[in-house]
Amino acid sequence: MSGGAEPTVEVSGLTKRFPVGRTGQVVNAVNGVSLSIRPGETLGMVGESGSGKSTIGRAMLRLTEPSAGRIVFGGRDITHLPAKSTRRLRRDMQIVFQDPWSALNPRMKIGSLIGEPLLLHEDMAASERRDRTEALARRVHLSPEFLARHPSDLSGGQLQRVCIARAIATNPRLIVLDEPTSSLDLSVRAGILELLAEIRTQTKAAMLFISHDLGTIRLISDRIVVLYLGRIVEEAPTADLFERPAHPYTQSLLSAHLPADPKVRIARHVLEGEVPSPIDMPSGCAFHTRCPVAQPDCRSVEPGQVAIGGSGHMASCLRIADGGNIIGSRGAA
Ligand SMILES: Nc1ncnc2c1ncn2[C@@H]1O[C@H](COP(=O)(O)OP(=O)(O)O)[C@@H](O)[C@H]1O
Numbered sequence: 001m002s003g004g005a006e007p008t009v010e011v012s013g014l015t016k017r018f019p020v021g022r023t024g025q026v027v028n029a030v031n032g033v034s035l036s037i038r039p040g041e042t043l044g045m046v047g048e049s050g051s052g053k054s055t056i057g058r059a060m061l062r063l064t065e066p067s068a069g070r071i072v073f074g075g076r077d078i079t080h081l082p083a084k085s086t087r088r089l090r091r092d093m094q095i096v097f098q099d100p101w102s103a104l105n106p107r108m109k110i111g112s113l114i115g116e117p118l119l120l121h122e123d124m125a126a127s128e129r130r131d132r133t134e135a136l137a138r139r140v141h142l143s144p145e146f147l148a149r150h151p152s153d154l155s156g157g158q159l160q161r162v163c164i165a166r167a168i169a170t171n172p173r174l175i176v177l178d179e180p181t182s183s184l185d186l187s188v189r190a191g192i193l194e195l196l197a198e199i200r201t202q203t204k205a206a207m208l209f210i211s212h213d214l215g216t217i218r219l220i221s222d223r224i225v226v227l228y229l230g231r232i233v234e235e236a237p238t239a240d241l242f243e244r245p246a247h248p249y250t251q252s253l254l255s256a257h258l259p260a261d262p263k264v265r266i267a268r269h270v271l272e273g274e275v276p277s278p279i280d281m282p283s284g285c286a287f288h289t290r291c292p293v294a295q296p297d298c299r300s301v302e303p304g305q306v307a308i309g310g311s312g313h314m315a316s317c318l319r320i321a322d323g324g325n326i327i328g329s330r331g332a333a
């Protein structure tokens with residue numbers, strides 16, 4: 001990884017509101033998210049369903065128009081690029097969706113599906129395209145005999161390999177992976193993660209790996225951002241996040257999802273209550289309605305980011321200053 005390299009993509013203050021019918025209300029899907037990903041780096045993004053993960057990924061690729069904020073890709077501000085110019089960006093930024101069945105045209109053969117990005121974006125003879133398509137199939141460990149088949153002949157895991165081959169076909173600089181293993185059988189998930197890890201070391205692409213599952217994201221990410229109601233509540237290098245989770249929400253996620261790890265000193269507890277509606281966002285710290293260590297001012301004061309150590313570990317909680325952010329510790333209420 002290239003520590004000092006310019007970020008491939010830099011998002012600042014990203015905000016997305018969706019109108020709710022004609023009620024005049026809005027869904028506050030993303031609320032001032034800032035992040036950046038460097039070449040060769042994989043950023044994991046974790047959060048419960050509805051926390052705004054897909055919307056952030058889609059906005060980064062200009063598949064959805066942000067309500068506010070800025071997106072800089074390869075040093076260029078693409079926030080308000082007109083649709084006809086974004087088409088040229090497509091070869092440089094790709095996405096793999098959760099559901100490979102709906103991502104692929106069932107009438108096309110696998111070979112044409114893998115070769116399609118080359119047809120759209122690269123000027124080459126048909127024979128060269130055929131060679132490149134075969135090489136792509138090999139890279140995703142898909143037997144060449146599948147190239148003449150249709151999507152209905154393949155399993156979910158094989159179809160996701162086709163989607164990954166399409167995503168890497170034009171050597172993009174940014175790949176968004178939106179829950180790429182969530183719809184697959186448990187038995188094939190590990191294989192897809194291994195493939196993505198391979199691709200990560202082979203390419204210099206920046207990757208955004210989205211998942212609601214911390215265990216999955218831990219395996220592939222260099223850094224992780226934790227999302228709650230459209231805000232980043234914690235950001236850290238992967239090892240730091242798992243060893244010293246600072247935000248009470250991150251501690252709750254870890255406590256619920258991970259087997260006991262003697263190195264991690266977090267109190268076992270269960271996150272109570274429902275995620276509040278993004279139509280009616282809680283005031284102050286949005287997590288205060290469920291936070292086991294909340295204090296009265298959490299209802300009115302919106303916490304800013306606090307740096308923890310020198311590794312780029314940041315969390316947004318009012319109680320970090322007095323140590324009361326650690327659930328189950330003596331400083332906690
Ligand atoms: N096209 C849309 N129209 C209205 N609301 C949307 C739309 N897309 C997403 N939302 C809402 O925005 C919030 C964030 O959604 P999403 O980004 O899909 O979250 P995640 O991927 O984390 O599950 C949710 O409340 C969702 O219902």
Ligand code: SF4
Nearest residue numbers: 285288291298317318
């Ligand atoms: S600011 Fe308050 S409510 Fe929010 S996470 Fe910290 S302690 Fe909990």
Ligand SMILES: [Mg+2]
Nearest residue numbers: 053054055178
């Ligand atoms: Mg999603």
